[in-house]
Amino acid sequence: MSVLPPLAVSLGDPAGIGPEIIVESWARRREARLPPFFVVGGEQVLEAASRTRGVIRLIGSAEEAFxxxxxxxxxxxxxxAEYTPGEPSAEGAALALHSLAESTRLALLGKASAVVTAPVAKDQLATVGFEFPGQTEFLAEVCGLDxxxxxxxxxxxSLRAVPLTVHCALADVSKRLSQELIIxxxxxxxxxxxxxxxxxxxRIAVCGLNPHAGESGRFGDEESQIIAPAIAALVADGHSITGPHSADSLFTPRARKTYDAALAMYHDQALIPLKALDFDEGVNVTLGLPIVRTxxxxxxxxxxAGKGIADPGAMIAALKxxxxxxxxxxxHG
Structure with missing residues (x-):
């Protein structure tokens, strides 16, 4: 099999911990057995964030990264952009957006085998024209997807978890849920x-929305009216899927052995158990794209930021x- 192109890494907000965890991940490349990667933009930012000077090299093409x-x-x-840890700016947000957009473009062109995105500040990105709730929605738009x-x-x-609704108010979750969305x-x-x-x-396990998965309608009817019918349709279609399960017991060690991914109804229902279990190794993966993104x-x-105490574990996990x-x-073609 031919050698894959290197990974493209977007810089993230240069005032955050992104630059230092990128450099530290590269420093641990051999022990972590990381695939070759390159960063899009921010040569001076990365050099300033590095504990050891002279480790950054400017390249003219993705192929040179190997x-x-x-x-x-x-x-x-x-x-x-200027490297000022802990002090985000419009200039830094513009660099973060350019790095994200160019990394994605290179992956779509086949010049990079995947995109790995460092953290951004959504409020800062909004100041430079970023109109999306997050990077996931941006990637969908650029890839031509709904x-x-x-x-x-x-x-x-320890866990794979998918929130069905993501960046919205908790009060809006029930209104956004539908059988079609779940299926x-x-x-x-x-x-x-x-x-x-x-x-x-x-194997997929599906959380209920309400306490005790609604307890037969006593605490809400979303389970009976929306979630259970969607699960039934998926089972009829040949999927191995169960639920709706009470979310307070679905993430125990015993329960986690029974499924490969959990489908949660809202953001915190998925992220709280994931971060409690795997905070330093948790990876955000965007599924359904024509490119790989973590x-x-x-x-x-x-x-x-800039204090030298940020743990690169999650960035290393995302690269791997x-x-x-x-x-x-x-x-698999």
């Missing part, structure tokens, strides 16, 4: 588990997972 990666961290492009077809999965060593996203998850994670017969499952952490997913896609 040779350079052995001894230096390759950076493609000359876009820059936003419902780009599915966020949080994945770690559509569950099918995308099942396909991704087979194609990207190598699980031949994926990201560390944490934010910019402006409060600790991106390489593994890209390899599986290439092997």
């Amino acid at each position: 040779e350079v990666f052995k001894d230096r961290l390759p950076v493609l492009g000359t876009s820059e 936003q419902d077809d780009a599915v966020m999965m949080l994945a770690g060593p 559509r996203r569950a099918r995308i998850v099942a396909t991704a588990l087979r194609r990207d994670f190598g699980i031949e017969s994926p 990201s560390p499952d944490h934010g910019t952490a402006f409060d600790i 997972m991106a390489g593994e997913m890209a390899a599986r896609r290439a092997a």
